[in-house]
Amino acid sequence: MLMLVSLLVPPARAQTDYYNTSAGRPLRIEDASPVEYRGVELDLAPVRWEKSRDAANRWFLHPEVAVGVFPRTQLQIGVPVALVDERSSSATGVSGIEISALHALNAETSIPALALAAELMLPVGALGAEATYGTVKAIMTRTLRAARIHANAQVTLGPTVRDLEVNVGGLDVSRWLAGVAIDRTFPLRSFLLSVESFVEQPIRDGSTLEWNAGAGARVQLAPRWALDGGVGRRLTGDDQVWYVTLGSAYAVGLPW
Numbered sequence: 001m002l003m004l005v006s007l008l009v010p011p012a013r014a015q016t017d018y019y020n021t022s023a024g025r026p027l028r029i030e031d032a033s034p035v036e037y038r039g040v041e042l043d044l045a046p047v048r049w050e051k052s053r054d055a056a057n058r059w060f061l062h063p064e065v066a067v068g069v070f071p072r073t074q075l076q077i078g079v080p081v082a083l084v085d086e087r088s089s090s091a092t093g094v095s096g097i098e099i100s101a102l103h104a105l106n107a108e109t110s111i112p113a114l115a116l117a118a119e120l121m122l123p124v125g126a127l128g129a130e131a132t133y134g135t136v137k138a139i140m141t142r143t144l145r146a147a148r149i150h151a152n153a154q155v156t157l158g159p160t161v162r163d164l165e166v167n168v169g170g171l172d173v174s175r176w177l178a179g180v181a182i183d184r185t186f187p188l189r190s191f192l193l194s195v196e197s198f199v200e201q202p203i204r205d206g207s208t209l210e211w212n213a214g215a216g217a218r219v220q221l222a223p224r225w226a227l228d229g230g231v232g233r234r235l236t237g238d239d240q241v242w243y244v245t246l247g248s249a250y251a252v253g254l255p256w
Helices: 004-006
Strands: 039-043 047-051 056-063 064-070 073-078 079-087 091-094 098-106 113-122 132-145 146-158 174-185 191-202 210-222 225-234 244-255
Touching: none
Parallel strands: none
Antiparallel strands: 039 064, 039 244, 047 056, 047 244, 056 079, 064 073, 073 098, 079 091, 098 113, 113 132, 132 146, 146 174, 174 191, 191 210, 210 225, 225 244
16 A cells, blocks of 8 residues: 555655664664754554454554654653453453663764664553563664665563553563664655564463564655555464554644
């Protein structure tokens, strides 16, 4: 659908927001680029839908705002909401508050772009976790003639969950995660295609490694507005789900 939209949009000029991906928009693996200094990115209600083998449906709404507070540094706040529809019961509510920061260590030159990120998941809301979880992440982006390559590695600190899976904003809280994504950009159309593969160790006690694969697209429809979507599959693990994401972002500048 996004590819069809891109064909209907005239060639763009000086539009680059489609080029920089963030976690969940459209895929889990993100690039090393923060929001520009004094810029504001409003993620307008990105949605994630999961369908598990036991016919459970899970919907996640993850509105958030990212601000370029310093050069090469962004601060981001999100309030995820979840709707879990199991066979015998259902629940809806806030599933935490997410506060994160990302700092780019360098601009990409002869060496890849490198960035560090830190994130706190606070135990807020009816469907939030029972404890605070802290995550540190290392990000690398390398631009080649044919594509851009991104590598992410992260570790999460917090108590192990004994029974239920922890979900915050549609993203599993994992003990660790490592993965790679490859982007192909079409600058004259302000359009990006991306594929990813990553492995994670769930924070749930006794769980096995989970391999995931996905594909997504992002298109810039106006100088300040970008649309994205993706589809993926958890290939191994205890809960092998299909998932679909759809979101949009609106970029503005601070008034001072």
